[in-house]
Amino acid sequence: MLTFEQKQTIIESFPELTKKEVSLKRLNYHFMDSLYEKTIVVEKLHPNGNGFVFVGDLLRYEEEANDKGLVNIRDYDEQQLREIVEDAIQYLSEEEEDQGPIEEIWQNREGIQLKLAFEQRSWNVYHGENLEEAFGTHDAAKEYLLEEGFRKKK
Known part of the structure; x- marks a missing residue:
């Protein structure tokens, strides 16, 4: 070391x-x-x-x-x-390859919706316009949302 x-x-x-x-x-x-x-x-x-x-x-x-x-x-x-x-x-x-915005809507049983958006190499979770959490990978963001009782809306 x-x-x-x-x-x-x-x-x-x-x-x-x-x-x-x-x-x-x-x-x-x-x-x-x-x-x-x-x-x-x-x-x-x-x-x-x-x-x-x-x-x-x-x-x-x-x-x-x-x-x-x-x-x-x-x-x-x-x-x-x-x-x-x-x-x-x-x-x-390096510039990100412009693949357009990636957004997913997640919802819990109470009907509360959160938006998961890929922006500037981060996966950001929004409640309305407010940033709730930011993650380095999609898997980490997904794990967080699932643990909080949210499911991806179809």
């Missing part, structure tokens, strides 16, 4: 990233040229070696990524860390 300092050196070798200190001596690294609202590439890099890299819905990382599209890099070696940071920067640099 790489030390905090080794990870920091590798991450800081990417000149397009900007370091920002956050609480508990953790660091975030932002990609300010992101084409999306999301700018954090490396999130909460901690002196204990723990940290996360945002990969959104990249298929290469679907087994490792959590429902927010983050991959834990605690046990990554140098090559793995370089590759995932490069992939994250590229992900935030």
Whole structure:
């Protein structure tokens, strides 16, 4: 496992990233040229070696990524860390293929409807015009809706 300092050196070798200190001596690294609202590439890099890299819905990382599209890099070696940071920067640099809006309506037994919409590489759940939740993958959003008692309207 790489030390905090080794990870920091590798991450800081990417000149397009900007370091920002956050609480508990953790660091975030932002990609300010992101084409999306999301700018954090490396999130909460901690002196204990723990940290996360945002990969959104990249298929290469679907087994490792959590429902927010983050991959834990605690046990990554140098090559793995370089590759995932490069992939994250590229992900935030590329235009989405315009496939038109994707929207689904979900309803619970009380008749309350929520809209699930794919926007700017996120799956967003709306109640009316209000954003309720955002997820990195369709599966994570679907799981949330099902757990909350909603079913996709036909």
